[in-house]
Amino acid sequence: MATQIVMDPTGHSREEFDADDIQALAKAERRFRDLTSQGFTAAVRTADGQSRRVFAFDPTAKETLFFRRLRGG
Structure with missing residues (x-):
């Protein structure tokens, strides 16, 4: 499971979602595009526990984090 x-x-x-399920994978990709178009930053956890920013959906990623960009006040 991813x-x-x-x-x-x-x-x-x-x-x-199950990356082997075509429908679930398509839904996850749509969610990725929707969130990033709303201004969320996406990052994938790496094997060593770090995160790296990504700009495209990675169907092999076990965990993708989405967080809002910081805004100044």
Whole structure:
């Protein structure tokens, strides 16, 4: 199972999907595009526990984090 985690002011939500399921994979890709078009930054966790920013959906990523960009006040 792969997971998409969305961080927002209320906490976070998790969406798990089976990367072998074509429909679930398409839904996850749509969610990636929707969130990044809304201004979320996407990052994939690496094997060593770090994260790296990504600009395209990676169907092999086990965990993708989405967080809003910081805004100045």
